[in-house]
Amino acid sequence: MNRLRLLGQKHVRVQFSTAAALLAPLLLVLLAMLFIPLVVLAAMGLRGADGALTLDNYLAVLVNPRYRNGLLTSIGLASAVTTATLVASTTLAYTVVRDQPPATALIRALLTFPLSFPGIVVGFMTIILFGRTGALPALTQQLVGVPLLQIAYTLPGLFVAYLYFEIPRITLALAEAIEQVDARYEAAARTLGARPVQVFVLVLLPLLRSALISSSALAFATSMGAFGTAYTLAQRITILPIQIYDAYTVSFEFELASAMAVVLGLITMVALGVYRAAVGSAYQQQEQ
Known part of the structure; x- marks a missing residue:
């Protein structure tokens, strides 16, 4: 009985590992598509006309x-x-x-x-x-x-x-x-x-x-x-x-x-x- 239980747990782990391996590339692509543009936009918003870091652009939206x-x-x-x-x-x-x-x-x-x-x-x-x-x-x-x-x-x-x-x-x-x-x-x-x-x-x-x-x-x-x-x-x-x-x-x-x-x-x-x-x-x- 214990052996069957161990085999069943091993089978579940194998299925989970396979699913994770298949989903990982898709998740990475989705995360990249979501976060990379946000990071780029946020970084560009912090850049002034002279290229220096500044909050002027964000303050302009509010002020x-x-x-x-x-x-x-x-x-x-x-x-x-x-x-x-x-x-x-x-x-x-x-x-x-x-x-x-x-x-x-x-x-x-x-x-x-x-x-x-x-x-x-x-x-x-x-x-x-x-x-x-x-x-x-x-x-x-x-x-x-x-x-x-x-x-x-x-x-x-x-x-x-x-x-x-x-x-x-x-x-x-x-x-x-x-x-x-x-x-x-x-x-x-x-x-x-x-x-x-x-x-x-x-x-x-x-x-x-x-x-x-x-x-x-x-x-x-x-x-x-x-x-x-x-x-x-x-x-x-x-x-x-x-x-x-x-x-x-x-x-x-x-x-x-x-x-x-x-x-x-x-x-x-x-x-x-x-x-x-x-x-x-x-x-x-x-x-x-």
Whole structure:
């Protein structure tokens, strides 16, 4: 018996060693692709125009009004998009999962539709709808004699465009989370006399805490780093991703662009870390 056990343990060790040997090159490549660019960017951000080490580039992102405004605008825009996305997505996900309207299948299909579009396409769609000669301004011109909603190249237009690709993603994630919640909790609350709003706010939302936190972090990180849509629409808007692009390709300030990229990367990495922690917490709760 002991011999069989030893043979079994040896077989497991051999399998583990083989798997480790096969995965090691892949892991090394992935780590190199992840960390080498970050190290290079961080090092370039520490280099001044004369090649000497300096923190001026990083300080410029926080102190220079131009770049500080871009950073704050990006954070404000991402925060507003995240808040609006959570409100809309939670309501829509609850309606699809719990109310199950007749068009549930169609709604789910429509929610997956925007996920296939790259950001630049979303930007052009926003221009078609809200541009100076867009469909909605033309419609309001016919109805009230004034072209309204010409917001494509403004911050509200960028806000609407971000909502277009954030709401479907977060709605589908929250719908899956709501499906995991036992509906008997809500039924028990209704039996005790709770109104629908009370059931939603006091029963369901606390049970969705981890999902809401992870969805918030994901929406924030995506909005902070979005480039294609911003590049199409942000002609008169100062946000950090566009400033990085301009510094690198227009003014050739590679060191400053690297510093801004590192700051943006750190912010999104923190947000994604919150996302991962919330997802792990939700998984542990399901296991329990």
